[in-house]
Amino acid sequence: MSPETTQDLVARLAARLGPGGLLTDASDVAPFAIDWRHLFPGRPACVARPANTAEVADVVRLCREAGAAIVPQGGNTGLAGGAVPDGSGTQVVVSLARMNAIRAVDPVGLTLTAEAGCVLKTAQDAAAAANRLLPVSFAAEGSAMVGGVIATNAGGLNVVRYGMTRANVLGLEVVLGDGSVVDGLRALRKDNAGYDWKQLFIGSEGTLGLVTAAVLRLAARPRHVATALLAVPDPAAALRLFTLAQDELGDAIQAFELISGLSLDLVARHGGPRNPLGPADWYVLIEAASSLPALREAAEGVLATALEREDAVDGVIAESGQQAAGLWALREGITEAEAKEGRGVKHDVSVPIAAIPDFLAAAGRALAEQLPGARANAFGHMGDGNIHYNVLAAPDQPGETINHVVHGVVDAFGGSISAEHGIGQYRVAELVRHRRPAEIALARRVKAALDPEGLLNPGKVLGRE
Structure with a gap:
């Protein structure tokens, strides 16, 4: 996209979104241009801040007409760099933060309807005020937003009982890559009428569409x-x-x-x-x-x-x-303590629960043999098979080598290289390395069908072809 086209797009977005709806100054844009771990700095053309679904749809249409890539962003608390732009200066970050309303709480039907920019803790508090529980919970819940939580299929502390975010979403409203809006905000526990299309967008990290609102499942609040x-x-x-x-x-x-x-x-x-x-x-x-x-x-x-x-x-x-x-x-x-200790190479992996002791032993042996002196800092959600197998390593021990060692052991136990943090841009190469070719091919067919021009969060999850 040429500088002239970028400048024209920025002007069109500013006119559509009005005061406060578009950020262009470097100081205003800076917080949206880098991930939480400060591993993936980027440079967006601007940050669009739509206030409602209609504005999201218009932003998507304007970007598509200009051929500009879109990077959806919620609270930007992800650990895989999936919500930040590249360094080209041509991508538009679409922040959903202004869409933060809780539209409804139903304590009888046990549902809560919230917009994508609603902070997870705010939604939890609204459920608690109705004596109900929104069970999705993790450390970043005070800043993570509902749309991002859904887009990454976040896990957290209560998965052993309530499941991943995917298990707690009943309905979605989504803006597709052509700017059309699909309204599936149904608060139904049983709906077997055709494809369950919402599952495509849960965990897609903004590569198939932009989640703008959701109906979430609540539970009885334990005494x-x-x-x-x-x-x-x-x-x-x-x-x-x-x-x-x-x-x-x-x-x-x-x-x-x-x-x-x-x-x-x-x-x-x-x-x-x-x-x-x-x-x-x-x-x-x-x-x-x-x-x-x-x-x-x-x-x-x-x-x-x-x-x-x-x-x-x-x-x-x-x-x-x-x-x-x-x-x-x-x-x-x-x-936080691990970060203060020094360099750590993080792995968010899962294996069958019964295999966790053998996995830890095998991974420890592999590290000792191939990376002497590296220390494994293992912790995590044993109840659902998810172990954060982080490696405290010397500066001369390449992160790529450490990834290959750990993920190789994960593969041997039939596990996954990403249990709850997603792929983003951090694990793209490892996903292609460890997923079966037929699974990657199927994912690319879905991507091509819903985003044929490749403008939705390019380079994330499947990388660039």
Whole structure:
């Protein structure tokens, strides 16, 4: 796109969006031009800030007429660089932040309808005000926006009970690459009338269309919560503990986190909260929630049995919400502590739950053999098979080599190289390397059908052909 065409497009967008609807000054555009991890700096032509679905549709049409690529952006909290432009200066970032209304809350039908720019925490609070629970939850919920959460199919802490974002979306409103609007904002639990087209857009990272609003599934708000931190001898013991917790607590389990001793050592070393237990190689953080009053007694029974079987060597159950928040602060402080420790190469992987102990052992051996001195910092959502297998590495150990080592082990266990963070631009090459050719070919056919001109978030997920 020529400078003249870019300038003309910017003028047309400014006229359509009005005051406050378009950002062009370098200082205003800067926060939209780089990802949260500061790995992928870009340079957009401008940042469009539509205030409603009609304006989104017009922005898309104007960009298409000019041949300009569009990069949708929500809260820009993703970890794979999927919401930032390239450095060409010709791509238009479309921020959905002004579309932040909660359109409806239905406590009887257990649904909430929100616009794409609504911050997730705001939606959670609206559900709580109606004595209901919006179960999608993760560390960035205070700034992540509903549209981005859906576009990346975000995971988080409660997947073991409530599923990924995909499982909590009942309806979508989407603007396609030609500017047409598809309104599927149906609050139905059962709708078997034709293709479930919304699933194409959940997790597509803005490469197939722009999510502008959604109907989200709510749940009953539990009255009782039990949170416990246990020290365990090894991942195999943690797996047995997970089975025990399932037997005794059933679907009350909403989080089951495996945390390495190294993770909590890093938290302590870099000023994080105090670990109430003694040193251990591994820990498990369990949270269960229910409206039934016997939950705490059941949790105490799980802890007692685990100690008796020596699947746990120590443990504590929170006595208050404040203590529970303290235990979660240990888990949530790992990423920041890891960043302070030095260079880390991150891997967001999943394997079958039963294979987690063997995967961790095999990945540890592969690192020791091929990258001596590299340290694995493993933690994550054991209850749903997702491990953040981050590698603290020396500057002369190439990130690409580390990726190949870890992802090779993931492949051997039938796993996925991206459990919840998406592909973005960070993992494009690895996706092509590890997905079957027929799956990549099918994805490209879908992309070509919905975005034949390749203007929706180009270079993300499937890369450039």
